Amino acid sequence: MSRLSLSLVAALGGLSLLPARFAPETPLRGFTAASSQTERDWEAKLDAIPDPARLRANMQRLSARPHHVGSPYDSTNAEWILAQYRSWGWDAHIETFYVLFPTPRERLVELVAPTRYKAKLEEPTLAVDPTSGQKAEQLPTYNAYSADGDVTGPLVFVNYGIPADYDELARHGISVKGAIVIAKYGGSWRGIKPKVAAEHGAIGCLIYSDPGDDGYSDGSVFPNGPMRPAQGVQRGSVEDMPTFTGDPLTPGVGATKDAKRLAIKDSPVLSKIPVLPISYGDALPLLEAMGGPVAPRAWRGALPITYRLGAGPARVHLVVKSNWDIKPIHDVIAKLPGTTEADEWIVRGNHHDGWVNGAADPIAGQVAELEEARALGELYRQGWRPKRTIIYAAWDGEEPGLLGSTEWAEEHAGELQQHAVAYINTDGNGRGYLGMSGSHSLEDFINGVAKDVTDPETQASVWARDKARMAVAAADGGGRGGRGENAAGNGDIPIGALGSGSDYTPFVQHLGIASLNLGFGGEDQGGVYHSIYDDFYWYTHFSDTSFVYGRALAQTVGRAVMRLADADVLPFVFTNLARTATRYTRELQALRDQRAASIEATDAAVKAGDYALTSDPHEPTLAPATEVPPPQFNFAPLLNALDTLDAASARFEKAYGAWSRAADTADAVLHAVNADLLRSERELTSANGLPKRPWYRHLLYAPGFYTGYGVKTMPGIREAIEQNEWSDVDAQIARVAAALTREAALVNDAAGKLEAAK
């Protein structure tokens, strides 16, 4: 198929509400006309299999009891999942690792001055919600990997607890040294909060869910509505995942029974200070007791109080003590064997462990994965044979720190780097729009998949619905960036870049395996994340209640897996990667200029005495610290590399187009081309990893060192600029340039092979 007709399809898809079945039958990317028709036929069969009733029944089964790491029901679920795979004809087994997983034995939060209040630290049983009363099996509310401690100090409110918040506190002359900070959930991954607090000298950290973020502000609270009730608490890990993920004691290697382990005191990823999550019911008396300057407008939540910064007069006594146990985790690993390309693996996963009953997180995604597996097993039974080997995984231990996926990826690093084409992740599911993030060489591919899946609410494609959302956002925003402007040049919807927060991290960022993360959401909201109320009752009242989006997820990911497994030429499209890398580069150039303008303006204002002149004597403020402005950086190597990659990508598209029209290339040539393509994401990594965190090897995508989940693209360069490490920037630019140059060479090599075959 020519590029022209591809564009035409994209344009028609964008303007029309026609369901995919009426679209002209152009061959799927990576397929010949004939193999495409076969693929479409099998995909149509796939669509018919996932069953909302089974999704519902499986969710009820898997979320019936708390199933966190080390719990009886966690093992039970793993065994049950294993049995399911086997019953569908998969070659399945359980792989067990042994990980550090602390659970609390003592928790105390009490206000000791100027008044007294002892925090409840307990989510109440609700009569209407049958699983909310399983107290004996529930993990208490806590943050895994908190330091043990017994501390008392004045309370300081730090907003979301990111570095900029401490700059603001400094302007008010407020230090957290020797203090206990209270931070809102949100604005960053939770593990950043105690990490940054400890860096600033705090001795303890409380994290609470403000009702302005996921409580009554957004809707009625559970059980009347989906939002977080007054005593609802978000559990969660505070392992320093931006340093590495997985078992804190076995960085870089699988946590097998006899793996070499760090002593607990030597693990660099445990919180340095005690930290506990609390509800807004428990936070209210603490915040109300605070004095000091009124918090900036942007810091305030939805509690009916004057938010103040402190320090004090509120003083808090905080105790956290844990049982620091090693627990087993149970990954379920299942294979469908490939035929001609059995050594090329398509890996797909979703975790099965939850913090408590975990219906939305992760079971909504786990049941979709199970329905995919059942469907693929059924198609296999009917005679479908994937070219490539398919590996389905149900990870354990995601919640504490992507333990199951990381340990498995580390244990199998060599073979994965040799064999893995791609990793596709999900992690729960909701109602609404298809969220797509991942490696940009797969951007065009996943757009193509989304065009062929029907949205259950509108009967349009899920792709058309995403596109409509972009158009509406642009129109409602005044028309800046429309359908055309927001889209990638070929009409594809731009996909997000991967930061962290789910099991794709060891694959894409540690091993350099092209990855995607998918899931529906954006309609309905919720405030039960990581609480006892994330359960079957909540999900079936307030989320994808009819499980039609669970079916759509199984149809989407199942289709993606099949296409990758069946394609003649792996559907990597590097023009999307080149375009995205160019955008990142422009952002970084602009970032330098912004940093320069900001630092220079601040410096000038400090020197002119402007901050002194604008300090209110009734509530004095201090000038910000002055900084050295950035020099100009040498972006030339990166711009040259982008030119090279642009040219290589265009050459490959041209060669692909010729192959697509002729489709008479020998299998051996295609095998050699695919062998190149399979390695393409590896070229974007560096064995030395990122500065200060060598475990993270991808040079384009990483979780931010100070955002946690939020992605930093071209992180070596970006974080050097953000953190004023001017002398590192040119070297980081050179590393990214070298990676993109290697990528261009690989793409050229693949293009050359395709051309030579003509």
Place this chain on the structure above:
Amino acid sequence: MSRLSLSLVAALGGLSLLPARFAPETPLRGFTAASSQTERDWEAKLDAIPDPARLRANMQRLSARPHHVGSPYDSTNAEWILAQYRSWGWDAHIETFYVLFPTPRERLVELVAPTRYKAKLEEPTLAVDPTSGQKAEQLPTYNAYSADGDVTGPLVFVNYGIPADYDELARHGISVKGAIVIAKYGGSWRGIKPKVAAEHGAIGCLIYSDPGDDGYSDGSVFPNGPMRPAQGVQRGSVEDMPTFTGDPLTPGVGATKDAKRLAIKDSPVLSKIPVLPISYGDALPLLEAMGGPVAPRAWRGALPITYRLGAGPARVHLVVKSNWDIKPIHDVIAKLPGTTEADEWIVRGNHHDGWVNGAADPIAGQVAELEEARALGELYRQGWRPKRTIIYAAWDGEEPGLLGSTEWAEEHAGELQQHAVAYINTDGNGRGYLGMSGSHSLEDFINGVAKDVTDPETQASVWARDKARMAVAAADGGGRGGRGENAAGNGDIPIGALGSGSDYTPFVQHLGIASLNLGFGGEDQGGVYHSIYDDFYWYTHFSDTSFVYGRALAQTVGRAVMRLADADVLPFVFTNLARTATRYTRELQALRDQRAASIEATDAAVKAGDYALTSDPHEPTLAPATEVPPPQFNFAPLLNALDTLDAASARFEKAYGAWSRAADTADAVLHAVNADLLRSERELTSANGLPKRPWYRHLLYAPGFYTGYGVKTMPGIREAIEQNEWSDVDAQIARVAAALTREAALVNDAAGKLEAAK
């Protein structure tokens, strides 16, 4: 003085913290070297006179009892002010007008479904606050000029109640037809809320003070802090002031005893529906009882509830009935006679009526004005003789609708248009920064004044402090627009344009008299506006408690009045006007493009079905109405006029520079030049006024028809573009172009006279 040395002073002023007394003695604008020295000597004497102790005593005296229109203490205050002026040697009298001033005889707000709640509608007496218990004299909480009515209907939450909010409601399929709306105070002038509600078919309107706007969100509530307590209510007028100000029954003419009056039913500026203000204490049960979609994030306030749009199930019964009486208002008018230019008048005013005790509003400004008057009287006694006549006014009836100032301006329209050089207004005062708004031909002048007034907190000039605030805002905002970029080209701080909300409106917008509005603020906040708690206790605990900013205000305005009264050449600088008009023109060109982009994007998204695709079936939304995008407009006449004005302004500055160096021009020439300058603001008006509101004659500044206080610059053009009246735009551009061309001719004429004198 040359332009070069002027720039040098500005630059030095900008960079240095030196008090004004060490600045090089360049002649003041409009003065010769000799007359400048004399002026500076008198201004130094002025500075020494205003006395914080007197400011405090006078505030205590004037705010001792409620002093609204028609109250006994309102007359008492007028008589007392009159006596003060006379005691200081002024020629003073009281001028009385007779105005429509309704006061409530029946008020009821009750929730009748799904639960019942009867609103208190009462601000409680506080033991610590001695005047809060003067119940017999206090006006109840109400909105003056509300329609009488007894209505019951479902409640709809309309955010701030501006037109865009109704567009948002329409997207949710919610109509206010037959409903009672509840709007937050803020976001627009209060009179807009019932006006827009009535336009959309609502039958009643409640306006409440959300704690997120002036309540506990910003600080402790009164009496523990300055912010609005739960039962605090903002009274206020809902006269349709964007149509005309002043007595609703005598538009355009003075409301003298025997003036011809409209029948009440025929006045176009009375609210069409009943409206009452309520406290957040009273609003909470109403808002809590509401159903319907969750309000958009930007609409939510700080009450601990889920804000919902309605309509219903909450139903409200609202009753408002008033005594529609004619009441006398008492303007105190005082004169100091001019000498050689007695027929040129400098007018200065601040109102004396309050909604209740009104300490901040208006007495903090009134006592500064009194101290100025005492100081000028004292200087006069010492031998100072202003060239021009000075008229000081203490207006009555400002709160219901600028009644005292408007009726006086209308009654004396002819002589004011002939004689008035400028009008300077204040209206209350606080602590912090000098706020400067007004006619841009006076921008350079008031910058010069501000450079010579010492800020009591920092001992820098109030100008340097304003400049520092701009620099800090720019630096904190990332360095966009710094000292240099934000400032007018000659280093002047840009002053705001005048909308409405105080007594300058009849002068600048009806009569075309160059005006300034001045006041300190920006440090400390308050939530007692138009409540019984705006009193001496509140002011002396939470605002300019030591009255040093009251003194600074008297020094600022007194100095401005003296300079205008004494100048050899009136200190109008038209380069600032030309620069500002150019900026407005660029904004309007950009506004057209934004409207076009927005309308086109919306239209495209509607046609593509994007809104239908993104409607959540659980909570459906509708597409916005499509609109016809704007054509290109003919801005050429305006751009040509700006070129002409630019050239004329530059020519005048050159001529002024030559005069300033020579300073040997005959008085008769200066008299003729000043006669031109005195008329300069008149050229910016049109006898036909603005579309649909002929009372407003200024073509550059008006309160927005749908913002009320907020200014619309070049309002004929801007509102035509904002309201899609495409066919009017070119005609409105031509009117503004003609006015600026007339202005350029006047400036050329004045320049020619100055040049000829050489």
